[in-house]
Amino acid sequence: MRIVFLRSNPVQPDPRVEKEANSLIKAGHEVSVVAWDRSEKYNVNMSYLDLKNGRAAIYRFGIPAKYGVGIKGNIGPLILFQFRLIQWLLKNREKYDVIHACDFDTAFVSGYLVKILKKKIIYDIFDYYVDAFNVPKILRNFIESRDHKLINSAEGVIICSEKRKEQINGTSPRRLAIIHNSPSFPCFKMSSLALNREKVKIAYIGILSEGRLLKELAEVIINNPGLELHIGGFGSLHEYFHELSSKHSNIIYYGKLEYSKTLELENSCDIVTAIYDPKIPNHYFAAPNKFYEALMLGKPIIMVKNTGMDEIVSKNAIGEVIEYNAISLEKAIENIIKRKTDWPEISIKMKQLYEKNYIWHEMERRLIKLYKSI
Template structure:
């Protein structure tokens, strides 16, 4: 733990309720966790964050209202990828987190994803437990099957017996969890990871009379990026421009750039350097449409709930999407784009051409109006209502 965070007092202040957020991951880039903390800080809650050690937090001047406890990794260097070492680091995180939870003595412990939920097994019933499931951990393909069965068993026991409130990303994942574990009476809500509301001016985006297409987000394998690039073979470079925008490993970025070069697509497809979140949203609003594709190989991917859907909507960008449930629902219900059932280069190109012939300004207007509804300003009210419901009999399932 970094010493500068040890000085935070854990004495009760006024009548504020203490909340501990447990997180394993990069808090600096976790928009969902940051928005939830921001919402609680503006209300009647005193918030503590216990997370793994992160250089970005140590080097930055974060809001002093957040009491941050950073747990340093016990091992470094060449052993960092060893499974046994990783497991040892995880156990140390659990032990130290449990110690800090007892030291803080909170009213609520808010567990983000399954790895932190284990701590709730060692807490008394006076502490309210919230399970905030960002991912379906028992359905992650990179976890061995045997371990997934263990996760499923523990998740069911803890969810049914210890958790006071279940939160997840959308109605489809919520239904899946309630159906899987037969815990239909569990207090539960879903919170879309939508950005704060922004007022966007409706205007046509024309650069040399080209139709501008953007994919933004992490540039990683299995995101259909190769298919997006190769869709350029079926598009007129004088009429269309595709931009890939987001962080990536150098190796994978080089692979994508080589694919562009080998297929002679430099005039239609380009890759831009990643941008900070706030700059990113301002950048994408200059485009015409956004591409959002997810696979179906695992249930976790199939039941995706991508941030970029709500970010595209907020910035007035119509979308071309794969037929995953949440994506298909928004496009079909609110007329904001086109669904591609079989994601391949030709079908992507045909969908782009189809969109370019539609009334794009009407689609943009639909997105802008939708952004007034699906924004964090509204989602945060659901979070506060659910928190209040933990301490009275007025809780209502949302």
């Protein structure tokens, strides 16, 4: 089949989109991507994603907007993005058979168009919209009602953990696949960088925004010369960390990184963080990329109590589960360092958990099976 992924970020990178696209190419499908570049203004740029199993054409719309400000802060750009999606899907209707819509902000318009154009749709719920974003009360009921209709009408629905079945309670998907955010790279191929072995190195590469205790983490590192923070990604705090790294030698900022480089850097560090604000309902159901990456690489992880996967960290003693504040974060780092002699044993346990429950080979099988069924 000819499959087009729709995503409301630039896919530069987007690990989940890229590994799903790569797996579908491997299964013989033709894949393209339509994405939203919020960094600059232009009509549409076409290039290619070079994936392990082949190339995927990617069409990016340049519509300036901000990350992490909710619908209110981006209402104009969001509406324009919807119109651009409609135009592209109509103009290119002979180029695809299936729309793979990632999240409600691409599924909303494509859900209507598939009926008109007689196409199929797979609804991939990375984040349940009304729980994940700052949705005004006046729109909440409408969005949730429409979301449930999309879930019930799509050929297939994908969620990223068993726990997320609770979020879509009250719906009846025709087909439901659970595909975890597992890395698609085998850990035995991961190389390591030549970093300072005398220091404990903490890694965070992802969305650079408020609500992840990133500034607080940096403050802990700055005040402890025995620690280093290796941080990269994109978002509203990128300038903050770029400037901070120029002032402090133990804050190392990398900017945007390819996913393979992200894993290489994490593999070269000692501790990974996956910190989310538990006040946001969606974070209770979170399935963070960092959790799966830490498992695969065997790196102790820090998570927040009552955010997705925290119970696995606690149950297996493979890191620290904290309260959402700087004091608890600092204490967690100290506790992990105290267990330094246990790190090899923790690493083995984490890798075994990954291979038993989350390995990408199994997630790929589920994805290909879903597409075969439609």
